[in-house]
Amino acid sequence: MLNLARMTRSIPTVLLSVLMSAGAAMAAETVPLPDTISPQAKAVIEFLQSAGLKQLKGPAPDDLAGWKALHDAQEKALEGPNKAVLEQFGATVTDAVIGGVPVIDIRPKGWTDDGRLIVYVHGGAFTLFSAHSMAGLGALVTDAAGMRMISIDYTNPPAAQWDKVQAQVDAVLKGIVAQGTPINRVALFGDSAGGNLVMRAVLKLRDEGAGMPAAVLLFSPWADLSNSGDTAITLPEADPTLSYAGLLANSALAYAGGLDLKDPRVSPLFGDFSKGFPPTLIQDGTRTILLSDSVRTYRALKAARQDAVIDLYEGMWHVFQGAPAPEAAEALASAGAFLRQRLK
Numbered sequence: 001m002l003n004l005a006r007m008t009r010s011i012p013t014v015l016l017s018v019l020m021s022a023g024a025a026m027a028a029e030t031v032p033l034p035d036t037i038s039p040q041a042k043a044v045i046e047f048l049q050s051a052g053l054k055q056l057k058g059p060a061p062d063d064l065a066g067w068k069a070l071h072d073a074q075e076k077a078l079e080g081p082n083k084a085v086l087e088q089f090g091a092t093v094t095d096a097v098i099g100g101v102p103v104i105d106i107r108p109k110g111w112t113d114d115g116r117l118i119v120y121v122h123g124g125a126f127t128l129f130s131a132h133s134m135a136g137l138g139a140l141v142t143d144a145a146g147m148r149m150i151s152i153d154y155t156n157p158p159a160a161q162w163d164k165v166q167a168q169v170d171a172v173l174k175g176i177v178a179q180g181t182p183i184n185r186v187a188l189f190g191d192s193a194g195g196n197l198v199m200r201a202v203l204k205l206r207d208e209g210a211g212m213p214a215a216v217l218l219f220s221p222w223a224d225l226s227n228s229g230d231t232a233i234t235l236p237e238a239d240p241t242l243s244y245a246g247l248l249a250n251s252a253l254a255y256a257g258g259l260d261l262k263d264p265r266v267s268p269l270f271g272d273f274s275k276g277f278p279p280t281l282i283q284d285g286t287r288t289i290l291l292s293d294s295v296r297t298y299r300a301l302k303a304a305r306q307d308a309v310i311d312l313y314e315g316m317w318h319v320f321q322g323a324p325a326p327e328a329a330e331a332l333a334s335a336g337a338f339l340r341q342r343l344k
Contacts, residue, residue, distance in 0.1 A: 285316025
């Protein structure tokens with residue numbers, strides 16, 4: 001069980017805190033916070049609002065140098081915080097290569113090999129972050145589940161687009177099976193854009209007859225790149241971190257490489273789930289423009305008669321699970337219990 005006291009020294013939000021270091025301006029306006037969330041969560045949201053994350057502008061979709069500069073600045077800024085989180089939780093991280101793709105192997109403190117494995121595909125709008133800079137969030141999930149994790153260090157767009165990125169995820173999954181871990185002893189975990197990639201990977205494995213993982217864990221999946229959900233209309237002002245026009249739109253275009261943004265190859269929400277999908281837990285908060293992606297993903301899975309649960313948290317922001325707040329601790333405990341239940 002995750003201990004909240006252990007989290008209070010961790011970075012406020014593994015996914016997004018570094019954007020402040022990338023030069024975002026101070027926010028001009030904020031939306032009042034409800035009294036229905038914890039004081040700790042309020043403090044984090046106030047920090048995120050003051051950081052002006054929504055004012056961050058992404059480079060043009062094909063600006064390789066611009067995206068690399070932004071990416072590299074974030075990687076450098078997260079070196080210290082990630083080291084602190086890993087040391088705090090006693091996790092070990094080892095670089096490796098599986099299927100010709102770089103990965104990191106994260107093992108929680110006290111881990112013993114029982115054959116169960118989480119494969120993590122990190123988020124960051126496809127264009128941002130890496131397996132290393134997202135190792136802090138990975139460590140939180142491994143600690144909650146008590147399982148080993150392989151995190152895939154895919155090539156960020158626009159240096160690679162959807163087909164190459166998805167091929168890298170597929171190669172790692174098939175490489176893991178080739179090394180002796182059956183796919184039904186694997187759970188896939190993805191946050192934000194990583195959730196998109198996880199959904200696509202499952203559908204590809206299924207359609208190829210390669211089997212499916214035992215479970216899927218999604219933190220606020222960016223399942224529809226076209227920004228067409230209800231909360232894209234209703235929550236832009238309340239969301240303390242995300243702006244589609246500011247960063248996500250150009251990231252989506254950099255990843256999609258000319259495909260229509262509602263093409264199922266880049267927006268798996270529009271894929272076919274009727275032929276099967278693993279038991280899925282979707283976690284999200286009520287204060288993010290991508291909430292509709294989570295809701296619609298859940299509805300699509302249920303309409304296809306698949307086993308899915310949506311686990312929503314009052315007043316929480318996009319991928320809030322890395323924050324020092326009781327809501328985050330509760331969500332991580334729930335995620336860990338789900339993974340243990342599905343991976344016997």
